[in-house]
Amino acid sequence: MLSKAALRLVSAVSPRRMKLLLGLALLAYAASVWGNFVSMSFLLNRSIQENGELKFESKIEEIIEPLREKIRDLEKSFTQKYPPVKFLSEKDRKRILITGGAGFVGSHLTDKLMMDGHEVTVVDNFFTGRKRNVEHWIGHENFELINHDVVEPLYIEVDQIYHLASPASPPNYMYNPIKTLKTNTIGTLNMLGLAKRVGARLLLASTSEVYGDPEVHPQTEDYWGHVNPIGPRACYDEGKRVAETMCYAYMKQEGVEVRVARIFNTFGPRMHMNDGRVVSNFILQALQGEPLTVYGSGTQTRAFQYVSDLVNGLVALMNSNVSSPVNLGNPEEHTILEFAQLIKSLVGSGSEIQYLSEAQDDPQKRKPDIKKAKLMLGWEPVVPLEEGLNKAIHYFRKELEYQANNQYIPKPKPARIKKGRTRHN
Numbered sequence: 001m002l003s004k005a006a007l008r009l010v011s012a013v014s015p016r017r018m019k020l021l022l023g024l025a026l027l028a029y030a031a032s033v034w035g036n037f038v039s040m041s042f043l044l045n046r047s048i049q050e051n052g053e054l055k056f057e058s059k060i061e062e063i064i065e066p067l068r069e070k071i072r073d074l075e076k077s078f079t080q081k082y083p084p085v086k087f088l089s090e091k092d093r094k095r096i097l098i099t100g101g102a103g104f105v106g107s108h109l110t111d112k113l114m115m116d117g118h119e120v121t122v123v124d125n126f127f128t129g130r131k132r133n134v135e136h137w138i139g140h141e142n143f144e145l146i147n148h149d150v151v152e153p154l155y156i157e158v159d160q161i162y163h164l165a166s167p168a169s170p171p172n173y174m175y176n177p178i179k180t181l182k183t184n185t186i187g188t189l190n191m192l193g194l195a196k197r198v199g200a201r202l203l204l205a206s207t208s209e210v211y212g213d214p215e216v217h218p219q220t221e222d223y224w225g226h227v228n229p230i231g232p233r234a235c236y237d238e239g240k241r242v243a244e245t246m247c248y249a250y251m252k253q254e255g256v257e258v259r260v261a262r263i264f265n266t267f268g269p270r271m272h273m274n275d276g277r278v279v280s281n282f283i284l285q286a287l288q289g290e291p292l293t294v295y296g297s298g299t300q301t302r303a304f305q306y307v308s309d310l311v312n313g314l315v316a317l318m319n320s321n322v323s324s325p326v327n328l329g330n331p332e333e334h335t336i337l338e339f340a341q342l343i344k345s346l347v348g349s350g351s352e353i354q355y356l357s358e359a360q361d362d363p364q365k366r367k368p369d370i371k372k373a374k375l376m377l378g379w380e381p382v383v384p385l386e387e388g389l390n391k392a393i394h395y396f397r398k399e400l401e402y403q404a405n406n407q408y409i410p411k412p413k414p415a416r417i418k419k420g421r422t423r424h425n
C-alpha cells in the first residue's frame with residue numbers, strides 16, 4: 001500500500017521537483033549529523049571541563065590541607081590546656097624561684113611545683129637550658145619565665161629559692177671555666193643576698209663532685225672529699241664547694257635558712273642529647289645504629305637515679321628542717337657494660353659494643369650513701385632502672401624524629417667542648 005502510494009507520488013512529481021526534494025532531504029540529513037556532532041562535542045567538552053575542575057579542586061585541596069592543619073594547631077595553642085594544677089589556698093601557696101629552671105632537672109622541678117599549685121618563677125640565661133623545656137607553662141597565671149643571668153643581682157619577692165643555675169656536664173662546664181666559676185660563686189652570692197633580703201629559704205643544687213675522686217666508698221655526707229683544685233674539673237668541683245661554704249656563711253652570719261642537696265648522676269627525658277654522658281651516649285648510639293663505645297673493659301660501675309626521684313628528694317629536703325648537706329642519688333650500681341647491654345636490648349638495636357682504650361682518671365666506682373636521706377627525709381629512689389631508661393629512650397627517639405621533621409630548626413650544636421678527655425661521666 002505504502003510503496004504504491006510512494007510510486008504514485010514519485011511519478012506525479014516532475015524531475016525538477018524531484019531534484020528539489022532530494023536536495024532538501026540531503027540538507028536535512030546533513031543538519032541532523034551536524035546536530036549530533038555538536039551535542040556530542042558539547043557533552044565531551046563538559047566532561048573534559050568537569051574533569052579539569054576536579055583535578056584543579058584536588059590540587060587546591062592538597063595545598064590547603066597543610067594550611068588547615070596549621071590553623072588547627074594555632075587554634076589549639078590559643079585554647080591550650082595546661083597540665084592539671086592543684087588549687088592551693090593563699091596560705092599554702094608559695095612563691096618559688098627556680099634558677100636554671102629551663103634546664104634538665106629544673107624543668108622537671110618546675111612541673112612538680114606548678115602541678116602542686118605553687119607560683120613558679122624560672123630564671124635562666126639559656127646557656128644549656130631551653131624554652132621548649134617549660135613552654136607548656138608559658139601563659140599560665142602561676143608561671144613566669146625570666147631571661148636573666150644569676151651573675152647579675154635579681155630583685156623579686158619569693159618564699160623559696162631552688163638554686164640550680166650552673167652548667168652540669170663536663171663539656172659544658174669546661175667550655176668556659178671562668179664563667180662556670182662566676183655562676184657558682186657570684187651567682188650563688190647573689191641568690192643568697194636575695195634570700196637574705198626577702199627572708200626566703202634557699203636550696204643549693206650541689207653535686208657528688210664535691211667528693212672529687214673519692215677514697216671512700218660509698219660516699220657519706222661527712223666525707224670531705226679528694227678534689228684537685230687546679231685540674232680541668234676544678235671550676236665546677238671547687239665552684240660547688242665554695243657555693244656550699246657561702247650557704248653556711250650566710251646561715252651562720254645572717255640567719256638565712258639553707259638546704260644543700262649533693263646530687264649524684266641523674267638521667268631522664270630533657271637531658272642533653274650531646275653532653276657526652278654514658279646514658280645519653282649509649283641511647284643515641286643504639287637508636288642511630290652506631291656502635292656503643294665502652295672505654296676500657298666496661299667493668300667500672302656507675303649509679304643513676306631517675307629525674308622524678310631526684311625532684312621528689314629536692315622538694316622533701318627544701319620542706320624539711322635538715323640544714324646540713326644531704327646526698328640524693330640511687331645507690332644501685334651497674335657496670336658500664338651492663339648499661340650498654342641493657343640499653344641495646346631496650347632499644348632493640350643491632351649495634352655492636354666497641355671497646356676503646358681506657359680513659360685516664362676514669363673513676364672505677366661511684367655510689368652514694370643515702371642513709372641520711374632515708375632517715376631524715378623518708379626519701380629513697382623508687383623508679384626502677386628499666387622503667388626510667390624506657391622513658392629516656394622514648395624521649396630521645398622523639399627528639400631525633402623532631403629534628404628530622406624540622407630541618408629548618410637548627411640541630412643542637414654538639415656539646416661545647418674545648419678541653420677535657422673522653423671518659424664515662
Ligand SMILES: NC(=O)c1ccc[n+]([C@@H]2O[C@H](COP(=O)([O-])OP(=O)(O)OC[C@H]3O[C@@H](n4cnc5c(N)ncnc54)[C@H](O)[C@@H]3O)[C@@H](O)[C@H]2O)c1
Nearest residue numbers: 100103104105125126127128129149150165166168263266
Ligand atoms: N644532672 C645531674 O646529673 C646533676 C648531678 C649533680 C648536680 N647537678 C646540679 O643540678 C643543677 C641542674 O643540673 P642539670 O642537669 O639540670 O643541668 P642543665 O645544664 O640542664 O641546667 C642548668 C641550667 O642552668 C642555666 N644556667 C647556667 N648558667 C646560668 C647563669 N649564669 N644564669 C642563669 N642560668 C644559668 C642553664 O641555662 C640551664 O638551664 C646544676 O646546678 C648541677 O650542678 C646535676
